[in-house]
Amino acid sequence: MALVVEKLAILGQGLIGSSITRAVFERNLAKQVTITDASPKVRKRLLELGLGAAKVVDSNEEAVADADLVIACVPVGIYGLVAEQIGPHLKQGAILSDVGSVKTSIISDTAPFLPNHIHFIPAHPLAGTEFSGPDAGLPKLFVNRWCIVTPPEGSDKNAVSTVQALWEGMGSKVEVMSPERHDQALAITSHLPHLVAFSIFHTALAQEERTQSPVIQFSAGAFKDFTRIASSNPIMWRDIFLKNKGPILDVFRRFIADMESCADAIEKGDGEKLETLMTKSRLTRRRVIDKEHISLLPDEQDQRLEETLFRPYSSE
Amino acid sequence: MALVVEKLAILGQGLIGSSITRAVFERNLAKQVTITDASPKVRKRLLELGLGAAKVVDSNEEAVADADLVIACVPVGIYGLVAEQIGPHLKQGAILSDVGSVKTSIISDTAPFLPNHIHFIPAHPLAGTEFSGPDAGLPKLFVNRWCIVTPPEGSDKNAVSTVQALWEGMGSKVEVMSPERHDQALAITSHLPHLVAFSIFHTALAQEERTQSPVIQFSAGAFKDFTRIASSNPIMWRDIFLKNKGPILDVFRRFIADMESCADAIEKGDGEKLETLMTKSRLTRRRVIDKEHISLLPDEQDQRLEETLFRPYSSE
Numbered sequence: 001m002a003l004v005v006e007k008l009a010i011l012g013q014g015l016i017g018s019s020i021t022r023a024v025f026e027r028n029l030a031k032q033v034t035i036t037d038a039s040p041k042v043r044k045r046l047l048e049l050g051l052g053a054a055k056v057v058d059s060n061e062e063a064v065a066d067a068d069l070v071i072a073c074v075p076v077g078i079y080g081l082v083a084e085q086i087g088p089h090l091k092q093g094a095i096l097s098d099v100g101s102v103k104t105s106i107i108s109d110t111a112p113f114l115p116n117h118i119h120f121i122p123a124h125p126l127a128g129t130e131f132s133g134p135d136a137g138l139p140k141l142f143v144n145r146w147c148i149v150t151p152p153e154g155s156d157k158n159a160v161s162t163v164q165a166l167w168e169g170m171g172s173k174v175e176v177m178s179p180e181r182h183d184q185a186l187a188i189t190s191h192l193p194h195l196v197a198f199s200i201f202h203t204a205l206a207q208e209e210r211t212q213s214p215v216i217q218f219s220a221g222a223f224k225d226f227t228r229i230a231s232s233n234p235i236m237w238r239d240i241f242l243k244n245k246g247p248i249l250d251v252f253r254r255f256i257a258d259m260e261s262c263a264d265a266i267e268k269g270d271g272e273k274l275e276t277l278m279t280k281s282r283l284t285r286r287r288v289i290d291k292e293h294i295s296l297l298p299d300e301q302d303q304r305l306e307e308t309l310f311r312p313y314s315s316e
Numbered sequence: 317m318a319l320v321v322e323k324l325a326i327l328g329q330g331l332i333g334s335s336i337t338r339a340v341f342e343r344n345l346a347k348q349v350t351i352t353d354a355s356p357k358v359r360k361r362l363l364e365l366g367l368g369a370a371k372v373v374d375s376n377e378e379a380v381a382d383a384d385l386v387i388a389c390v391p392v393g394i395y396g397l398v399a400e401q402i403g404p405h406l407k408q409g410a411i412l413s414d415v416g417s418v419k420t421s422i423i424s425d426t427a428p429f430l431p432n433h434i435h436f437i438p439a440h441p442l443a444g445t446e447f448s449g450p451d452a453g454l455p456k457l458f459v460n461r462w463c464i465v466t467p468p469e470g471s472d473k474n475a476v477s478t479v480q481a482l483w484e485g486m487g488s489k490v491e492v493m494s495p496e497r498h499d500q501a502l503a504i505t506s507h508l509p510h511l512v513a514f515s516i517f518h519t520a521l522a523q524e525e526r527t528q529s530p531v532i533q534f535s536a537g538a539f540k541d542f543t544r545i546a547s548s549n550p551i552m553w554r555d556i557f558l559k560n561k562g563p564i565l566d567v568f569r570r571f572i573a574d575m576e577s578c579a580d581a582i583e584k585g586d587g588e589k590l591e592t593l594m595t596k597s598r599l600t601r602r603r604v605i606d607k608e609h610i611s612l613l614p615d616e617q618d619q620r621l622e623e624t625l626f627r628p629y630s631s632e
Binding site: 190259 | 567
């Protein structure tokens, strides 16, 4: 793999940050890597782990001092603080990037603290596990996963290319889009599903308390998938929900309206409407799966679904 | 494994029916097994597959004629019809059981057609895959999965024991409860998650159409779990939603109210409320997982969660 950058700094060594450190060394993407973490306990653990030849330092300021490219891997709520810390210490012409799940808020939170001579090129790898911390990192975490790069208007093309090359070097498929479009897309494909998974537990717990009857133990496959989603880090998700408030509230309210329309169909016994809704879902899945060049559905089912695609559907 | 029954009939050889056929032969639970399916194509395939030493016959009437135990594995919407077909042909004192996802409706749908001399002991195995048809069956599908047996009040104890023994013989954990309690429990742990997964696709598709911007391809883990759930059979789920209307509408409306309260918290920027909601979800997951004697969360996280359990939470 070709070298992407001379001096790389990675701030934060949780699941994502430590996966980047591991991937960069495995694929020789940088000549020199400096890493740090806000937690002294994590920094101690980094010294024990000895990730590649990474140099572990005690502060963000120290880590970025000489870096050509800095990737901040911190919770979405504190990018402003980190920008304030590192702003005065960034090298002339350095590239700054991130891995946050919300892009517009990170751009506006950091803007006041970043000098004009640096290039902020935000990025968001769509990858993760339910685990966290420097031990959870995996060098192959980003392989064949999307990384969305969201350069603000007028960004330096070379800087965008460097960030793109780093993610491609780690095995990701890179898509470049505006920060606004990213936030709208993720609101529906990631933030809403998490919000729903968290909420469904609240409803289940309340039902157990109300009826004094345990139900959650009798959970089949679907509920277990929800539990996996709902076991994600609460602090991280609280910040995502609050930082992407506008797009999330927009899809959330549309979803609630769709649910209400669905409840009405059940109440009225409108089987045709329910069937059409569900058949559409199946087709969508096929499309998601096709993107990965996998087909799980037998041909016959596919054909039936194609036929159904052309049936009218009204959401009322 | 000890023999549970002399003559067993299994009506319907889709995923569940053909898994029972396979499991019964693998574990020698019956001396003689007769199977059938409403589809001539499936019956032809059954002859090709040669599941154990099962005798394939052409009608439900013929299949049940001499059976001690009959298990109907048909869509929840047609149990009344099947009862009408087999009622007059059931042997004196025979046991009838089923595998439907809704219990009270199946009991009331079949009641008019079942003679007094037979014992109807409904059951519901909480097991499945996203595939269907006689080729999809697995002999180990029910191992370590719950099977809920829901005898109507006053059921014959020996008949209940026989049905329980069959499921335990196939490796299931059996829980006996009332049909009403089953339907309430499954409404929240299975029916609602499916309804939500189907609905979220509708919302995502509508957003793509509205914004003319593909978003679904950028789906991370959470959305993929939803797609898996939403790829279940539309006809089967339409029937479940309509047959379990009361309990589903009840939890559905509570869930919508919880979602609205959650949307309000986001709108007001109430991070504490969001965090508490999500921490509770994590704890619930731990409880679900503990039931299976698996712990995925490190000790430290668990402790933090326990502490948070005692924080006040208001759903407003």
